[in-house]
Amino acid sequence: xxxxxxxxxxxxxxxxxxxxxxPQAKLRLDVLRLLISSLKNKRIDTGADxxxxxxxxxxxxxxxxxxxxxxxxxKGGREELAKKEEDEITILRTYLPEGFSKEEVNEIxxxxxxxxxxxxxxxxxxxxxxxxxxxxxxxxxxxxxxxVSQILKEKLS
Numbered sequence: 001x002x003x004x005x006x007x008x009x010x011x012x013x014x015x016x017x018x019x020x021x022x023p024q025a026k027l028r029l030d031v032l033r034l035l036i037s038s039l040k041n042k043r044i045d046t047g048a049d050x051x052x053x054x055x056x057x058x059x060x061x062x063x064x065x066x067x068x069x070x071x072x073x074x075k076g077g078r079e080e081l082a083k084k085e086e087d088e089i090t091i092l093r094t095y096l097p098e099g100f101s102k103e104e105v106n107e108i109x110x111x112x113x114x115x116x117x118x119x120x121x122x123x124x125x126x127x128x129x130x131x132x133x134x135x136x137x138x139x140x141x142x143x144x145x146x147x148v149s150q151i152l153k154e155k156l157s
Contacts, residue, residue: 027091031092039058
């Protein structure tokens with residue numbers, strides 16, 4: 001069964017195909033084609049339909065790849081390519097839910113330390129697992145493990 005997010009991506013692809021003359025729709029079309037292609041490849045690899053969570057993970061990965069490309073293009077003086085990658089990220093982010101704010105991450109970390117702690121640098125992995133477990137229970141928000149890791153390291157130092 002096709003997930004709701006995959007259905008939305010396919011519907012948006014169809015809309016972008018119909019509005020091909022619009023330059024913004026052309027970029028959206030290219031981004032969605034690549035994204036849907038990677039979804040199909042993942043589906044073939046796993047042999048099962050993808051859940052919304054798995055699709056969100058693939059979208060996050062696509063955003064991260066583009067962020068890395070922006071950094072490289074900027075260092076290489078290729079601003080026009082960096083701008084194109086930024087535009088693609090903007091399109092991809094429309095499919096991602098809102099993420100946890102730094103304040104929310106701090107609150108969750110403080111709660112975990114109070115309830116399950118004390119933690120130190122040696123038990124960082126266990127603390128990280130506890131925090132991410134709580135955060136992933138909130139399916140409506142996006143979890144950025146890099147931000148969680150950074151804040152948790154600061155708290156444990």
